Amino acid sequence: MQIKHLIIFALVGMVALLGFNLIIGSQHEKNREAAISNATSKQEITDAAVSDTKESDSSSTSIANKPLGEQPKAILDDATAKIDQAQQADQARLAQMDDAAK
Structure with a gap:
């Protein structure tokens, strides 16, 4: 009789896990839809990051033009x-996700 009880307990556990997975999956889909709807604002952040990258490329060439004694400090500053x-871009993304969640 104990084997039957163990099998029944395992089946009930599997059904419970399946139900939990379905609930979490539907919530994940809702979050994904909210993230897609905010894609335009993320694109603006990406455009800003690309412009920052272009600025950093020009700053790396300016680092190479500095004397050897000043290069380590310039690299650290960069x-x-x-x-x-x-960090600012990450905070902006988190703020947008918080606004979308509300």
Whole structure:
């Protein structure tokens, strides 16, 4: 009798997991649709990032023109500026996703 109970418990668990998966999947689809609807605003952020990349290319050539003693500081400053830009873009994306979720 214990084997029957174990089989029944396993089947009930599988059905519960399947139901949970279906519920989570439908919520994921809703989130995906919201993200797609915000694609235009993400495109604007991407365009801004591309322009920042072009600026960083020009700054890397300016780093090469500096004396060897100033290059490490210029490289660190450039990296810090890129990190700050990435964090700002990430915060903007999170704000947009929060606005879309509400």
